[in-house]
Amino acid sequence: xxxxxxxxxxxxxxxxxxxxxxxxxxxxxxxxxxxxxxxxxxxxxxxxxxxxxxxxxxxxxxxxxxxxxxxxxxxxxxxxxxxxxxxxxxxxxxxxxxxxxxxxxxxxxxxxxxxxxx
Amino acid sequence: xxxxxxxxxxxxxxxxxxxxxxxxxxxxxxxxxxxxxxxxxxxxxxxxxxxxxxxxxxxxxxxxxxxxxxxxxxxxxxxxxxxxxxxxxxxxxxxxxxxxxxxxxxxxxxx
Numbered sequence: 001x002x003x004x005x006x007x008x009x010x011x012x013x014x015x016x017x018x019x020x021x022x023x024x025x026x027x028x029x030x031x032x033x034x035x036x037x038x039x040x041x042x043x044x045x046x047x048x049x050x051x052x053x054x055x056x057x058x059x060x061x062x063x064x065x066x067x068x069x070x071x072x073x074x075x076x077x078x079x080x081x082x083x084x085x086x087x088x089x090x091x092x093x094x095x096x097x098x099x100x101x102x103x104x105x106x107x108x109x110x111x112x113x114x115x116x117x118x
Numbered sequence: 119x120x121x122x123x124x125x126x127x128x129x130x131x132x133x134x135x136x137x138x139x140x141x142x143x144x145x146x147x148x149x150x151x152x153x154x155x156x157x158x159x160x161x162x163x164x165x166x167x168x169x170x171x172x173x174x175x176x177x178x179x180x181x182x183x184x185x186x187x188x189x190x191x192x193x194x195x196x197x198x199x200x201x202x203x204x205x206x207x208x209x210x211x212x213x214x215x216x217x218x219x220x221x222x223x224x225x226x227x228x229x
Binding site: 036045059061103108 | 163170217219223
């Protein structure tokens with residue numbers, strides 16, 4: 001059974017780069033599937049950030065495209081999110097997710113809260 | 119502003135059915151049978167309950183069903199139970215460059 005776990009700093013300063021890692025247990029990011037990041041702003045709905053297909057192809061939300069990067073880790077069981085030039089508006093719970101497709105997301109991490117504050 | 123439109127809230131009594139709508143456009147819901155629904159309880163990660171408009175993943179109760187008409191997809195929960203109280207989000211493939219769009223979410227209250 002595949003499980004996902006997010007990790008990374010819970011506090012990031014404005015203008016810096018938010019970096020999160022998702023560790024996949026019970027599977028590999030190179031055996032198929034879409035590997036996504038979704039965020040949820042405080043008290044708000046879900047926002048799609050982007051995904052990386054297992055081949056390495058990526059697709060990002062147009063509203064974040066200029067600041068976001070999703071890539072595979074050095075290990076076959078990790079992928080990462082980098083979001084640059086963060087502001088308080090990027091404060092959110094960040095989820096890493098496995099998808100059968102970009103929109104059919106069947107395994108979710110528990111989520112990690114990232115606060116942007118000086 | 120979300121690309122897919124959902125009612126902010128719906129409510130129902132135990133045992134009754136409710137339906138949550140998700141309205142998109144011909145670039146997403148209308149032209150593709152690639153709609154999924156997620157249930158999210160407070161403080162928890164979302165959980166996939168419907169995919170490809172009508173299909174339920176293994177382990178999801180058959181009280182949950184999905185349908186689509188034109189540009190609007192719908193999630194129906196029959197025989198409401200107290201544990202169904204949660205937020206529900208629709209999601210669709212879109213032919214725009216985004217490829218993935220969410221609805222704004224609907225809070226279901228079981229009275």
